[in-house]
Amino acid sequence: MAVLSGLLTGALLLLTAPMAHAEGDGLVRQEVTFRGGRGLVLHGTVLSNNGPPGAKPGIVLVGGSGSGPREEYRQEAEAFARAGITTLVYDKRTIGYSLLHRDFGLLADDAVAGVRLLQSRSGVNPRQVGLWGFSEGGWVAPLAAARSTDVAFVVTIGGSGYDPLRTQTWNLATHLRHQGVGAPFRRTVAGPAAQFVASTGRFPAAGYDPLPALERLHRTPVLALWGDHDTQVPPQESAQVFREALARAGNRHAVIGFVAGGAHNGHRTSDGFDRIGGPPFHGKKLGELAPGYAQTMTSWVRAVAAGHPPASSAAAAPGQALATTPVPGHTWYAWLAPALLLLGFAAYPVSALLRRGPVLRPVRWLAGLGLLAVVATVACSIAVFVAGDGVAAPVVWGRPALWLVAQGLAVAVLVSACLSAVALRRRPLTWNRAAWLRLAPVGLAAVGFLPWAVWWGLAA
Structure with a gap:
């Protein structure tokens, strides 16, 4: 009876376990669940290719602000997987995260949990699993890496070097300028209006300072990228903040770069306000990956995984039409x-x-x-x-x-x-x-x- 019971239990586990399946593009996808911060169950997909056997590097994709369903980052996930980098992309939590509440520490716990999931998989080198963070993920991924030695490297795209309120103020001013709104009203938005918003205490994570996390990444290789047409975070100023903070940390493997023809998300654009090609997402174009964007990231990750992280460097920053405006606290x-x-x-x-x-x-x-x-x-x-x-x-x-x-x-x-x-x-x-x-x-x-x-x- 004990043997029969064991066989039945094993059969049930096989039937209920998530099944990996390969599609016509040569990638293997497996639906997974894992527990993030505070024990919340998160759902994701692990992608890998059918390449030669051996321990491969892994990467966990940390999305930007909003609901963040994994489909938004399908192009990046597939690009990493095709390059031989096992990739986890997951749906952002809906508990403990809302329009008026952001807890970057909690999101960082989710990201670290994803790293540990990949570390436990066969075929993945547990010492070479890192994070990719987009936009808001550009605050979360460095924070997760600063907290956990399990994170082997960090890649960011469109990460801001400033707090969320200062970043959003610049974002709004840039888009208002694009609509033809003159400097006087833009100054109102960046000045008294932003201070009023700050004084209400309702802007989520308004004063989060990304510098402490960046300054703790003294050994973690970092690739920080911005689209040269980024209109949502200030690319020139953010790149300078990242470069200086990582230099203060003593990080000798911090690469600062820009994606030619890239928007905030590194996808193709003509001016930063449109997206060219790519699949639709929520009725809008995501834009296809800008030329060279995926190659830049995947080649850098492979070099890090091979034990040859590129030395620190900083590409020339593109022009930035508007400067950011600091928002005083406790106004x-x-x-x-x-x-x-x-x-x-x-x-x-x-x-x-x-x-x-x-x-x-x-x-x-x-x-x-x-x-x-x-x-x-x-x-x-x-x-x-x-x-x-x-x-x-x-x-x-x-x-x-x-x-x-x-x-x-x-x-x-x-x-x-x-x-x-x-x-x-x-x-x-x-x-x-x-x-x-x-x-x-x-x-x-x-x-x-x-x-x-x-x-x-x-x-x-």
């Missing part, structure tokens, strides 16, 4: 100022409900227009961070149409303030407690509105 004044203005303007209609103090029509207009102007100003610029640069359309005179509305409201506030001052001079009032409580808040709000409007770029 409490960014939300406090509009909050006080709203309170000041709202005090007048609230006191009207309580029937306290004098009623003046110009002041009534001032309070109403002031409320609208503050809300419109903040909402218009913050909407770019929430919904992307598409909300800037249509563009009129180098400004989003909604921003022109906010500027018009600002002018109306100033006109109303002047008319209110004239009305107060012409109408004698008894300045009792009720009058002060009704008129002082809106008056102070009107005075404070002018410098605030100038800071937010409404005057430009």
